[in-house]
Amino acid sequence: MKWSMIFLLFAGLLGCRQTTSFNTQDIQLEMPGSWSLEGNTNSVSNDWWHSFAVPELQQLIQDALSHNHDLKIAAIRVDRARAEARMSTFASRPKLDLSVSGEKRQSNFIGIPFGGNGASRSRYESYGTSAALNWELDLWGRIRAGQTIARTEAKAVQHDLESARLSIVAQLMRLWVQWAEAQIQSRLASESVLLLEQTLSQSEVRFETGRGRALDVRLSKANLSEAKATVVQWRIRSEKLARSMELLAGRNPSQAQTENIELARLPSPPPDVPIGIPAELLTRRPDIAAGLVRIYAANLSVAEAHANLLPRVGLTASGGGSSSELKKLLSGDSLIWSIGGSLSQTILFPDEQQTRINSRSLKAEEAVLHYRQQIMTALHEVENSLNAGRLLDDQRRQTALTVANAREVLALTERRYELGLTNAAVLLDAQRRLTAARSALISVRRTELENRIDLHLALGGEITLEVES
Numbered sequence: 001m002k003w004s005m006i007f008l009l010f011a012g013l014l015g016c017r018q019t020t021s022f023n024t025q026d027i028q029l030e031m032p033g034s035w036s037l038e039g040n041t042n043s044v045s046n047d048w049w050h051s052f053a054v055p056e057l058q059q060l061i062q063d064a065l066s067h068n069h070d071l072k073i074a075a076i077r078v079d080r081a082r083a084e085a086r087m088s089t090f091a092s093r094p095k096l097d098l099s100v101s102g103e104k105r106q107s108n109f110i111g112i113p114f115g116g117n118g119a120s121r122s123r124y125e126s127y128g129t130s131a132a133l134n135w136e137l138d139l140w141g142r143i144r145a146g147q148t149i150a151r152t153e154a155k156a157v158q159h160d161l162e163s164a165r166l167s168i169v170a171q172l173m174r175l176w177v178q179w180a181e182a183q184i185q186s187r188l189a190s191e192s193v194l195l196l197e198q199t200l201s202q203s204e205v206r207f208e209t210g211r212g213r214a215l216d217v218r219l220s221k222a223n224l225s226e227a228k229a230t231v232v233q234w235r236i237r238s239e240k241l242a243r244s245m246e247l248l249a250g251r252n253p254s255q256a257q258t259e260n261i262e263l264a265r266l267p268s269p270p271p272d273v274p275i276g277i278p279a280e281l282l283t284r285r286p287d288i289a290a291g292l293v294r295i296y297a298a299n300l301s302v303a304e305a306h307a308n309l310l311p312r313v314g315l316t317a318s319g320g321g322s323s324s325e326l327k328k329l330l331s332g333d334s335l336i337w338s339i340g341g342s343l344s345q346t347i348l349f350p351d352e353q354q355t356r357i358n359s360r361s362l363k364a365e366e367a368v369l370h371y372r373q374q375i376m377t378a379l380h381e382v383e384n385s386l387n388a389g390r391l392l393d394d395q396r397r398q399t400a401l402t403v404a405n406a407r408e409v410l411a412l413t414e415r416r417y418e419l420g421l422t423n424a425a426v427l428l429d430a431q432r433r434l435t436a437a438r439s440a441l442i443s444v445r446r447t448e449l450e451n452r453i454d455l456h457l458a459l460g461g462e463i464t465l466e467v468e469s
Contacts, residue, residue, distance in 0.1 A: 070168070149304065156297065199223075266449065308356075319336070
């Protein structure tokens with residue numbers, strides 16, 4: 001009869017189990033059907049950095065994905081989140097505590113029996129063993145909600161790792177493009193130094209023969225020293241960028257980067273970029289995917305808060321033995337056992353209950369707003385890159401025309417200078433104009449490549465590690 005009552009009570013409690021329910025926040029997304037600028041809507045390539053076709057850059061990226069310490073830290077966070085998610089599953093398991101004890105004790109009684117001169121002693125031995133089992137019944141889904149939150153957070157951290165990989169690749173590519181520009185600008189400045197040295201020599205000869213002015217010599221020297229300073233400036237920038245690339249790639253500082261790619265040239269931007277449709281950003285970009293996962297976790301935390309306000313039901317069972325002799329410890333006469341249940345409730349005032357619920361509800365609303373802002377930012381990033389790409393293409397063409405015109409002006413000015421029809425100031429101005437135009441063209445091409453990198457980063461994509469065979 002007793003066991004049947006216990007069984008019926010246990011079955012009744014299990015019948016009270018309910019699944020964790022929550023109201024999902026209304027995200028209210030309005031995704032555009034297409035981009036404002038026409039583009040290739042094919043699937044976005046996952047290995048987009050290969051389209052730049054620079055072997056040295058590919059190796060740097062592979063090293064960064066394998067050895068970058070920030071990525072290693074992010075990977076450890078993923079492992080830790082998965083371990084915590086695994087640990088959360090243990091909360092629903094019964095807890096078993098085992099203990100074994102033993103004690104020997106002697107007491108001395110001086111002057112007993114009364115009037116005697118000796119002492120009496122008493123010895124006491126006690127041995128015991130016990131086992132206690134505690135199990136909380138997850139009737140309201142509190143434990144299950146916590147477990148699901150832990151698993152969800154692990155997924156979000158995994159998306160964070162993928163986002164960090166994308167960011168590292170984009171950073172490294174930007175640094176390489178800037179480093180390549182610094183190399184080319186440094187060589188351009190060196191060519192300008194050689195040209196100005198020739199102009200200075202001609203000015204000095206003309207001045208010595210009475211056909212030139214001292215002002216021309218001074219202007220030539222001033223332009224020459226300025227060009228030499230520009231060379232040093234670009235070399236300093238080149239070395240700093242090389243060190244930054246080595247840091248991202250997980251390499252120790254060295255001179256190898258500058259020496260091995262001394263003849264680097266800025267590659268032309270890939271001719272076509274598949275941009276897909278705007279809605280693909282929701283699944284392609286890992287930061288957006290992480291935001292959606294965190295909305296789910298925030299809503300689960302609200303359900304968990306509600307479940308925390310309900311009573312906790314537990315089952316307890318214990319058994320053991322106690323005896324004054326170790327050999328009788330496991331005998332039937334010394335065994336004791338108990339079984340029972342518990343019902344506990346933390347008493348909170350209504351305002352405290354509502355405050356706890358409101359706190360988590362506000363966190364869920366914050367997650368939704370953050371997610372919507374992420375999507376809006378992503379859409380603007382893609383649109384800005386597409387629009388900038390179109391404008392930069394026009395700017396590059398106009399700058400190329402400027403370079404061509406500056407070459408013709410310099411050629412005509414040099415002939416007039418040789419014939420004595422103009423002075424060195426006009427020649428130096430023509431040389432400066434051509435150098436500035438060539439430098440601007442290099443900067444425009446670098447900006448085009450950076451914009452293309454930003455476009456790929458805004459579109460998102462999977463980063464996979466290439467395993468060396």
